[in-house]
Amino acid sequence: MVLTGVLIDWGGVLTTSLSDSIARWIAADRIDGDHYRQVMRRMVDHAYGDGVGESVVHALERGEIDGPSFERDLAARLLTVDGVPPVAEGLLERMFAGFERVDAMYDMLRDVRKNGVKTCLLSNSWSNEYPRTHWDELFDAVVISGEVGMRKPEPRIFHHAVELIGLACEECVFIDDIEANILAARALGIAGIHHKDADSTIEELESLLSLTLRRA
Structure with a gap:
């Protein structure tokens, strides 16, 4: 697939x-x-x-x-x-307050979209504000748990996300830093990348998508 x-x-x-x-x-x-x-x-x-x-x-x-x-x-x-x-x-x-954006990951998202890959933010919110500037350049859809009444690792939130971008679970990869969420996605047929750092995640994503992506 x-x-x-x-x-x-x-x-x-x-x-x-x-x-x-x-x-x-x-x-x-x-x-x-x-x-x-x-x-x-x-x-x-x-x-x-x-x-x-x-x-x-x-x-x-x-x-x-x-x-x-x-x-x-x-x-x-x-x-x-x-x-x-x-x-x-x-x-x-x-x-x-100590969260800082990782530019390499944002560059990666722009690259995958330029190559025709759909993107969806899938985030569990703790009632926090998100820096939404330029999100229209990064995401085809946005799913934030507190706004949709569902949360990871519930299967329904993954189904909701893939439906928003018009794909099947088997056509998607999910990137998260919490292993329980990755395991839940894989159980639905979604490929999973357990994020540790930008370099290793982008390298694994390149292999899965057969693309060359920016790291800096």
Whole structure:
């Protein structure tokens, strides 16, 4: 099957890594890092692993609760190094403030579109703002979880994304930095690239699409 569609995540793929942004926030807000990692590991493992039932992360990503509600919930679970909860208001904005765009990935998207490959942003939102300037040059479609009421790794959001660009699952490749999302896509017949860095992702995508793509 010839691949003619690219589905791609935003945070940690088109941007620098989430861990880098979180590290800056932990330092700036004087968060107890060890406690944060314990709390977040439980929340993320439940949301993307084998957790039973719904969680506040599921609700946030589907847009069923708003950002301020999640900020209050998360702040109540965390501690600063002074032993008190961090300020809830603006917590998510501060957490993601360290994201920086990765130009090589944006150049790659422009290249694949020039070669007739359809592109779709497929991102789980944590009520965050997206830098949408020039998105019409990058994407044929945009699927943001909180705007469509679905989230990765739910199969329905992948089906929705491929339908928007007029392709079948077997005609698409999906790029994401979370392995659970990649495994979910592969189960539907979508090729998957587990993103680690721009160079390795672009090299793998070149092989799958039989194209030469820019890295700088």
